[in-house]
Amino acid sequence: MDSKEKVQNEDLQKIKNYLQNSKKNIERMKIGKKPRRKFKFIIKENKFLFTLVLIIIVTTPLLTIILNRNPLATSPYKDAITNTMETFESNFTAVSGLPVHEVISENTSSELIILSTLANSILIESGLFSKKDNLMKRISFIFEIIVDDSFRDYNNKTQKLPVFNQFLGIYALYQAFYVLEDTAFAFSFTNISRIVNTMITDFLYYSTWPNLFAVSEDTSTSYLVDQALALSVLTTHMFLTGEQKVFGWDLKEITGGMLSRIENRFYISASQSFFHKYDTVTHVSSGISTSADLMFTSLGLSRTEKFSSGYAFPLSSYNLHQKVINELIDSNWLVHEVDKIDDSIQIKDQAFFTMVSYLLNLQNVGLEIENSTSTFLYSEDGFVNSLQNPIVTAESCMYGLITMSSKNWAKIQNEREYAPEPRPTPTGTGTETESPVPSASFSFVGVISAIVVIVALSRMSMKYKTRKKFGDQAEI
Amino acid sequence: MKTISVHSYKGGTGKTTFLLNLAGLLAQEGKKVLAMDYDLRAPSFQSYFSTNNLVSLSNYLLEDTPISKIIFPCQVNDEIHLDIVFSSMEFLQQHSKQRDKLSRDDSKYLSKLFNLQKLISKTYDYLLIDTIPGFFYRSIDALMVSNIILVVANPSISNILGLEELSGNIYSMLSKETKMVLLINKIEEEGIQADKTIFEENLSKLKKIGDQMFTHTLEVPFFNMLSERIYAFEKDTNKEFLDVITKLSKIIRE
Numbered sequence: 001m002d003s004k005e006k007v008q009n010e011d012l013q014k015i016k017n018y019l020q021n022s023k024k025n026i027e028r029m030k031i032g033k034k035p036r037r038k039f040k041f042i043i044k045e046n047k048f049l050f051t052l053v054l055i056i057i058v059t060t061p062l063l064t065i066i067l068n069r070n071p072l073a074t075s076p077y078k079d080a081i082t083n084t085m086e087t088f089e090s091n092f093t094a095v096s097g098l099p100v101h102e103v104i105s106e107n108t109s110s111e112l113i114i115l116s117t118l119a120n121s122i123l124i125e126s127g128l129f130s131k132k133d134n135l136m137k138r139i140s141f142i143f144e145i146i147v148d149d150s151f152r153d154y155n156n157k158t159q160k161l162p163v164f165n166q167f168l169g170i171y172a173l174y175q176a177f178y179v180l181e182d183t184a185f186a187f188s189f190t191n192i193s194r195i196v197n198t199m200i201t202d203f204l205y206y207s208t209w210p211n212l213f214a215v216s217e218d219t220s221t222s223y224l225v226d227q228a229l230a231l232s233v234l235t236t237h238m239f240l241t242g243e244q245k246v247f248g249w250d251l252k253e254i255t256g257g258m259l260s261r262i263e264n265r266f267y268i269s270a271s272q273s274f275f276h277k278y279d280t281v282t283h284v285s286s287g288i289s290t291s292a293d294l295m296f297t298s299l300g301l302s303r304t305e306k307f308s309s310g311y312a313f314p315l316s317s318y319n320l321h322q323k324v325i326n327e328l329i330d331s332n333w334l335v336h337e338v339d340k341i342d343d344s345i346q347i348k349d350q351a352f353f354t355m356v357s358y359l360l361n362l363q364n365v366g367l368e369i370e371n372s373t374s375t376f377l378y379s380e381d382g383f384v385n386s387l388q389n390p391i392v393t394a395e396s397c398m399y400g401l402i403t404m405s406s407k408n409w410a411k412i413q414n415e416r417e418y419a420p421e422p423r424p425t426p427t428g429t430g431t432e433t434e435s436p437v438p439s440a441s442f443s444f445v446g447v448i449s450a451i452v453v454i455v456a457l458s459r460m461s462m463k464y465k466t467r468k469k470f471g472d473q474a475e476i
Numbered sequence: 477m478k479t480i481s482v483h484s485y486k487g488g489t490g491k492t493t494f495l496l497n498l499a500g501l502l503a504q505e506g507k508k509v510l511a512m513d514y515d516l517r518a519p520s521f522q523s524y525f526s527t528n529n530l531v532s533l534s535n536y537l538l539e540d541t542p543i544s545k546i547i548f549p550c551q552v553n554d555e556i557h558l559d560i561v562f563s564s565m566e567f568l569q570q571h572s573k574q575r576d577k578l579s580r581d582d583s584k585y586l587s588k589l590f591n592l593q594k595l596i597s598k599t600y601d602y603l604l605i606d607t608i609p610g611f612f613y614r615s616i617d618a619l620m621v622s623n624i625i626l627v628v629a630n631p632s633i634s635n636i637l638g639l640e641e642l643s644g645n646i647y648s649m650l651s652k653e654t655k656m657v658l659l660i661n662k663i664e665e666e667g668i669q670a671d672k673t674i675f676e677e678n679l680s681k682l683k684k685i686g687d688q689m690f691t692h693t694l695e696v697p698f699f700n701m702l703s704e705r706i707y708a709f710e711k712d713t714n715k716e717f718l719d720v721i722t723k724l725s726k727i728i729r730e
């Protein structure tokens with residue numbers, strides 16, 4: 001046997017050993033254990049760690065002193081958050097919406113699945129809570145209710161959820177995506193885009209084309225709040241993916257169209273106020289807008305102000321936000337539904353208004369609402385539903401958590417929302433705008449550069465090489 | 477999800493051609509397919525798709541880049557769900573230390589592959605893996621996690637000797653549940669005008685190995701065709717070749 005052959009055989013032996021070990025490792029991994037790894041590789045990879053351990057051993061006395069100091073409080077509401085989370089986890093095993101202390105039976109609803117996915121995700125993102133297991137549970141639920149790219153009723157999967165929950169569902173998916181990026185691949189932006197595509201075809205172009213109106217299936221009433229949330233989600237989608245088009249739909253055009261519809265059908269320019277709903281059959285607008293209508297409209301407007309949609313809405317997001325504060329928020333910073341003096345104080349409105357305020361970079365308002373919520377709507381068990389009917393439910397817990405984590409989370413969310421192009425000229429409405437991202441024209445080069453910017457967020461688009469016909473023939 | 481690897485002893489046997497065309501066909505039929513270029517030494521998926529991908533498999537293997545960032549959708553049309561994981565040659569050339577890491581008998585990469593497979597298993601119907609030809613640790617990883625292995629061999633003497641060696645030392649040691657398919661690809665050896673009798677002799681030797689060691693054997697004729705095409709997606713397609721791929725896809729679904 002010459003030396004070369006010998007070496008080869010040794011190599012072969014090594015390979016066979018590796019194969020044998022891999023077999024055992026696969027068996028280990030199948031039952032959830034880690035594979036056995038050669039020690040030399042572990043040391044090689046963790047040289048730094050080994051050195052560190054040495055240093056730690058040497059400096060232990062010093063470290064004990066440091067470690068014994070109280071950890072920094074990240075939120076004044078840490079206790080409220082921990083208690084609420086505990087209440088939620090111990091009382092609502094599945095996603096039931098029942099109040100605490102009542103019999104626990106399975107009462108799962110899609111609304112709650114979406115809400116708790118959203119709340120859990122932004123809570124983790126805000127850095128105030130780190131365990132992800134609970135969110136993982138939510139995720140398996142949320143997959144159960146997505147059928148053919150739209151959100152369905154948990155108990156009757158043929159039934160689509162109303163349009164508001166569809167869009168809230170998408171928003172929850174983004175947040176879960178960012179939190180679970182490495183573990184839950186199923187939330188690729190491509191998958192989310194598919195749902196967005198379904199929303200546009202099923203809910204916006206639902207009746208005659210081009211309707212650009214968010215109307216739930218089988219109904220003829222369209223609500224302002226639905227238009228507003230749809231507007232917010234579609235623009236946010238554009239910012240997060242850096243893509244102006246979803247499955248051929250031009251989001252900027254849709255945004256412009258929606259703004260125009262909102263103005264025509266909901267806006268009363270004389271009083272700078274809004275209608276609550278619009279009948280798509282009789283073409284009659286009616287109802288007084290609620291705080292939810294207005295705050296979501298304000299959010300939607302704020303997103304469209306980041307770029308040019310080709311349609312200028314007569315009211316700025318900032319002014320509308322101010323209007324909510326003036327007309328619907330009392331001296332205790334509690335959000336009323338239609339009038340500063342009505343007696344409907346709901347945690348839901350508190351939560352969404354905190355969220356919107358922070359997303360609009362209005363920190364002071366956010367802080368006040370956060371404060372009032374913990375003062376008036378928090379009991380020892382967790383957050384309560386409303387001031388009039390103060391019971392702790394799964395739902396109220398989730399809204400409480402959204403309120404508490406909005407501040408840290410909105411900062412992150414705002415940072416990752418890149419507008420596809422800078423706003424042409426600031427209209428001087430007083431909104432604190434974020435610095436615009438350099439313009440990227442949506443030529444191929446544009447797409448690539450936009451992609452470089454958002455590569456951390458989305459997967460890249462790629463085309464199968466298209467070939468020229470005659471080129472093929474020439475080669476054959 | 478089914479995992480399928482292609483492997484061979486020598487390079488240039490037709491692995492990538494079969495793998496991507498199979499991927500294309502399955503996707504065309506409505507299946508959700510992920511094709512992964514695990515041929516770290518000579519990646520070739522780039523020549524099938526126009527992309528300037530910045531994130532490749534090695535980023536996941538070496539730097540813990542999330543899986544979602546190395547998967548790229550191939551947008552043929554909205555109905556087709558074919559996603560791709562690339563390997564980048566540049567990456568490996570520039571960072572020779574990292575290339576060394578990837579070529580070791582370190583079980584870390586097996587577990588990375590295993591985890592990837594687990595995480596995507598609900599999202600896809602098929603995971604197709606292209607491998608480095610010959611005896612390489614990373615290829616063994618791919619074979620270990622596969623339900624089906626497509627071995628490609630050409631009727632040449634070096635292919636036969638190599639296949640015998642692989643069969644004796646590697647394939648025979650794999651799990652009994654692994655389905656083994658031999659693809660005898662009658663592509664002619666470059667520069668050699670193969671002598672007909674030798675060719676026939678080699679062919680029957682390959683068939684014999686196929687009968688002994690493999691669950692299925694499929695002969696593929698030489699096609700006067702263009703390389704780097706996914707024929708399922710081409711307008712003026714190569715019907716005969718697609719027929720072969722269809723046969724292959726039937727074997728896989730059995």
Ligand SMILES: Nc1ncnc2c1ncn2[C@@H]1O[C@H](COP(=O)(O)OP(=O)(O)OP(=O)(O)O)[C@@H](O)[C@H]1O
Pocket residue numbers: 484486487488489490491492493494515518520609661662663696697698699700701702703704
């Ligand atoms: N049956 C066939 N008839 C004609 N040409 C073929 C056939 N099979 C493969 N080829 C051609 O042979 C060449 C090599 O094929 P391919 O790149 O698929 O091989 P490979 O095994 O992936 O190579 P590598 O080891 O370099 O990755 C390609 O140009 C391909 O088009």
Ligand SMILES: [Mg+2]
Pocket residue numbers: 491492493515520606
């Ligand atoms: Mg190849």
